[in-house]
Amino acid sequence: MRIIFFGAPGSGKGTQSKLIAAKYGIPQLSTGDMLRQAAKDGTEVGLLAKRAMDQGMLVSDEIIIGIIEERTKAEDCRKGYILDGFPRSLPQAKSLDETLIQNGQGLDHVIYLEIDPERVVERLTGRRVCSECGEEYHVSFKPPKNEGLCDKCEGALIQRDDDHEEKIRTRLAAYAETTEPLAEYYQNKGIIRRVKAEGEIPQITEAIEKWLQ
Numbered sequence: 332m333r334i335i336f337f338g339a340p341g342s343g344k345g346t347q348s349k350l351i352a353a354k355y356g357i358p359q360l361s362t363g364d365m366l367r368q369a370a371k372d373g374t375e376v377g378l379l380a381k382r383a384m385d386q387g388m389l390v391s392d393e394i395i396i397g398i399i400e401e402r403t404k405a406e407d408c409r410k411g412y413i414l415d416g417f418p419r420s421l422p423q424a425k426s427l428d429e430t431l432i433q434n435g436q437g438l439d440h441v442i443y444l445e446i447d448p449e450r451v452v453e454r455l456t457g458r459r460v461c462s463e464c465g466e467e468y469h470v471s472f473k474p475p476k477n478e479g480l481c482d483k484c485e486g487a488l489i490q491r492d493d494d495h496e497e498k499i500r501t502r503l504a505a506y507a508e509t510t511e512p513l514a515e516y517y518q519n520k521g522i523i524r525r526v527k528a529e530g531e532i533p534q535i536t537e538a539i540e541k542w543l544q
């Protein structure tokens with residue numbers, strides 16, 4: 332099964348795609364996580380990407396397409412995968428289509444997590460992320476048991492550089508301009524599945540799973 336999780340920053344793509352990936356035993360491929368790791372490792376690509384990410388701008392299609400092409404070739408992707416945060420532009424979507432055609436594969440679902448942009452600001456300014464394992468928390472909606480520490484690995488919780496309000500608004504603008512039009516692209520292919528992304532995490536997971544049955 333090959334699934335795209337689509338939606339604005341803060342719509343819950345990361346949270347929901349991880350839950351679904353674990354349930355179906357397929358990898359969750361987050362381009363944001365891959366770029367942050369590359370930046371942490373100090374690779375050339377990572378440092379280039381970091382500049383755009385820190386400003387809330389999109390990283391170039393060339394870099395992203397290269398990363399995804401490489402990652403989806405891995406053995407663990409043979410049975411399928413979930414894409415979280417890719418594609419985010421028309422050239423990315425078209426490149427994915429080409430790769431899939433070359434491999435004789437298709438996409439099963441594009442899960443579109445729909446959310447009001449103002450809720451995004453509230454969600455993302457309160458988001459905290461484990462610096463060790465990447466687990467996500469929220470200061471009000473999902474606080475850790477011990478303040479500042481990850482429940483899973485006790486790593487320090489940090490606020491992402493791009494989770495400050497000004498950067499969030501830039502990310503939302505990039506989403507509206509470059510990414511949101513892809514909803515129509517996938518709508519025309521008949522594979523978009525709309526899910527209201529507000530409310531409790533388990534209810535949203537349930538709504539997603541209805542599409543996957």
Ligand code: AMP
Nearest residue numbers: 362363383384388389390395416417419
């Ligand atoms: P995310 O963790 O998905 O919110 O992504 C964080 C940042 O990584 C984004 O704001 C972009 O700067 C960059 N990024 C992640 N995925 C992509 C993509 N598919 N295309 C361009 N930039 C991306």
